[in-house]
Amino acid sequence: GLDKLVAKGKLPAEERDALAARITVAPxxxxxxxxxxxxxxxVEKLEVKRQVFAALDEIVAPDAILASNTxxxxxxxxxxGLKHP
Incomplete structure (x- = not known):
């Protein structure tokens, strides 16, 4: 997406590189x-999202905000069923 913004002239290439450097991929x-x-x-599948949220509910801070892009x-x-819905 950043490359598209640069191509359209909406984002300088230097800023793209700085933004991309802030992204970390974790296994x-x-x-x-x-x-x-x-x-x-x-993916827009209820069971998959529920599994991810259940896993997150166990590891994030108790007052964390869990948001969805659904x-x-x-x-x-x-x-x-989450501890902190």
């Missing part, structure tokens, strides 16, 4: 341990 959700904010953006699923259904 597991464990990298989010203690996080205060997580925005989920995965466009069609009920956030109440996604958060059902």
């Amino acid at each position: 597991s959700l464990d990298a989010l341990a203690g996080a205060g904010l997580v925005v989920e953006a995965i 466009s069609s699923l009920s956030i109440t259904a996604i958060a059902a």
Whole structure:
């Protein structure tokens, strides 16, 4: 997405590089341990989202905000059964 912004002249290439350098790829959700904010953006399947949120519920800070990028699923259904819905 950053490359498209540069191509359209909406973002200088230097800023793209600086932004890209701030992105870290992690092999597991464990990298989010203690996080205060997580925005989920995965496939639109309720069970998959529920599994991810259940895993996150175990490792993020108790007062963390868990947000979803869902466009069609009920956030109440996604958060059902979590310790901190």
